[in-house]
Amino acid sequence: MKSVTIIGLGYVGLPLACLCAEKGHKVHGFDVDKGKVDSVNRNTSPIEDEYLANKLKYLNNKIHATTEPNECIPNSDVVIVCVPTPVDRNNSPDLTAVMNAASTVSKFIKHGTLLVIESTIYPGTIEEVVLPILQKQKIDARRNDVLVAHCPERIDPGNRKWTIDILPRVVGGVTKESSKAAAEFYRSILSAEVLELSSVKAAEATKIMENTFRDVNIAFVNEMAQSFDKAGIDILEVIKGASTKPFAFMPHYPGAGVGGHCIAQDPYYMIERGRQLGFNHEFLMLARKINNNMPHYTVELLENELKKIKKSVKGAKVGVLGLAYKGNVDDIRESPAFEVINILNTKGADVFIFDPHVKAGSNVKDLDELLNKSDYLVLVTDHREFKSVDLEKLKKHKILVVIDGRNCLDKEKIKSMGIAYHGIGRF
Numbered sequence: 001m002k003s004v005t006i007i008g009l010g011y012v013g014l015p016l017a018c019l020c021a022e023k024g025h026k027v028h029g030f031d032v033d034k035g036k037v038d039s040v041n042r043n044t045s046p047i048e049d050e051y052l053a054n055k056l057k058y059l060n061n062k063i064h065a066t067t068e069p070n071e072c073i074p075n076s077d078v079v080i081v082c083v084p085t086p087v088d089r090n091n092s093p094d095l096t097a098v099m100n101a102a103s104t105v106s107k108f109i110k111h112g113t114l115l116v117i118e119s120t121i122y123p124g125t126i127e128e129v130v131l132p133i134l135q136k137q138k139i140d141a142r143r144n145d146v147l148v149a150h151c152p153e154r155i156d157p158g159n160r161k162w163t164i165d166i167l168p169r170v171v172g173g174v175t176k177e178s179s180k181a182a183a184e185f186y187r188s189i190l191s192a193e194v195l196e197l198s199s200v201k202a203a204e205a206t207k208i209m210e211n212t213f214r215d216v217n218i219a220f221v222n223e224m225a226q227s228f229d230k231a232g233i234d235i236l237e238v239i240k241g242a243s244t245k246p247f248a249f250m251p252h253y254p255g256a257g258v259g260g261h262c263i264a265q266d267p268y269y270m271i272e273r274g275r276q277l278g279f280n281h282e283f284l285m286l287a288r289k290i291n292n293n294m295p296h297y298t299v300e301l302l303e304n305e306l307k308k309i310k311k312s313v314k315g316a317k318v319g320v321l322g323l324a325y326k327g328n329v330d331d332i333r334e335s336p337a338f339e340v341i342n343i344l345n346t347k348g349a350d351v352f353i354f355d356p357h358v359k360a361g362s363n364v365k366d367l368d369e370l371l372n373k374s375d376y377l378v379l380v381t382d383h384r385e386f387k388s389v390d391l392e393k394l395k396k397h398k399i400l401v402v403i404d405g406r407n408c409l410d411k412e413k414i415k416s417m418g419i420a421y422h423g424i425g426r427f
């Protein structure tokens with residue numbers, strides 16, 4: 001049994017803390033957010049997540065959460081950093097939380113401890129940003145005073161199939177010893193492969209590559225969807241067709257925009273790193289541009305449908321379904337829904353918003369009230385509550401147009417009721 005401190009009890013840190021506790025390690029959670037700390041100590045999840053809620057109840061105070069680093073870091077054999085890595089207003093990496101966490105750790109960590117950064121960072125961050133912070137406290141990670149490694153997190157919140165315990169991982173250490181120590185620790189908690197890479201940089205780059213791969217593929221399919229729409233071709237049918245090829249095709253799906261703390265931001269980490277090194281990531285920037293434009297395209301689809309019935313967005317009563325960046329989660333970070341709402345407001349629409357997972361951001365109390373107040377719908381999030389809605393209700397509430405930003409509704413049924421339907425590359 002090891003004593004483990006997880007720094008940052010969010011979407012990444014909390015499932016990891018639960019897993020470590022389940023595997024018999026003594027677990028402390030350190031977070032600067034007292035609300036989260038109190039919630040964990042009450043065995044309740046600060047995040048809307050059934051899996052986490054059940055785990056915390058089952059673990060029943062096996063995780064000790066605190067806002068005091070001296071209560072946990074000095075007594076730990078392993079310290080894992082899971083703090084946010086957002087971008088700033090200019091889409092430049094904001095490493096403040098990582099730097100603050102490294103600074104806190106450096107003041108309390110004992111020699112010989114394994115220090116893992118799980119936060120997503122650009123290649124070079126540990127060696128150029130984290131190690132100098134440790135060095136200020138005379139900790140030389142290259143001499144293994146502390147064993148520093150990177151193990152990028154792959155968790156997909158809300159994904160019930162690929163839970164944290166069965167996701168393969170990669171690790172890379174500052175030294176061979178730190179890489180080995182990290183790999184051994186992750187093998188003690190995972191029922192999946194742990195691959196040791198030759199450097200910490202390679203591990204940092206792995207995560208950036210995975211998420212950038214998603215972003216560029218989604219941008220590709222978003223572009224195809226827009227062009228197929230003009231050609232009168234349903235993109236979902238084409239993706240289904242292409243997916244019958246048993247090799248070299250991987251389906252990605254178009255939508256109203258890319259959000260979340262990872263895919264919408266991580267490419268900027270690499271774009272900036274490339275810039276620092278004198279390399280221009282044109283492909284990555286184009287993908288970001290295409291995906292960032294999807295909320296505009298989604299509103300354009302509504303405008304086109306309104307034109308057909310001689311109406312305009314100005315003064316239109318538009319119901320927006322969903323605020324979360326993806327289905328069945330309460331995470332609104334970088335959600336394209338905000339851009340959709342912003343554009344609709346700027347164009348003078350009367351906007352009603354409902355998200356069953358984000359009640360605080362909704363301006364109506366439930367779906368019925370939204371349907372009652374709206375003439376037109378724009379679905380942005382494929383929550384199960386929206387996918388399973390009784391479509392007869394749309395007719396009952398005299399909805400005239402549905403823009404399906406996630407291509408998740410029964411278009412034939414909607415059209416059969418005399419309601420105009422348009423999805424992203426689907427009509």
Ligand SMILES: NC(=O)c1ccc[n+]([C@@H]2O[C@H](COP(=O)([O-])OP(=O)(O)OC[C@H]3O[C@@H](n4cnc5c(N)ncnc54)[C@H](O)[C@@H]3O)[C@@H](O)[C@H]2O)c1
Nearest residue numbers: 008009010011012031032033083085097100101119120153
């Ligand atoms: N959310 C995901 O799906 C996901 C998946 C894989 C990787 N990641 C990466 O993992 C990292 C964490 O993401 P997240 O979604 O869990 O973020 P989050 O915002 O849900 O959680 C981060 C937590 O860290 C705390 N924190 C911030 N600064 C701190 C400090 N100096 N000391 C202690 N605690 C501090 C915050 O209060 C918060 O509770 C990011 O780098 C992200 O890119 C996220």
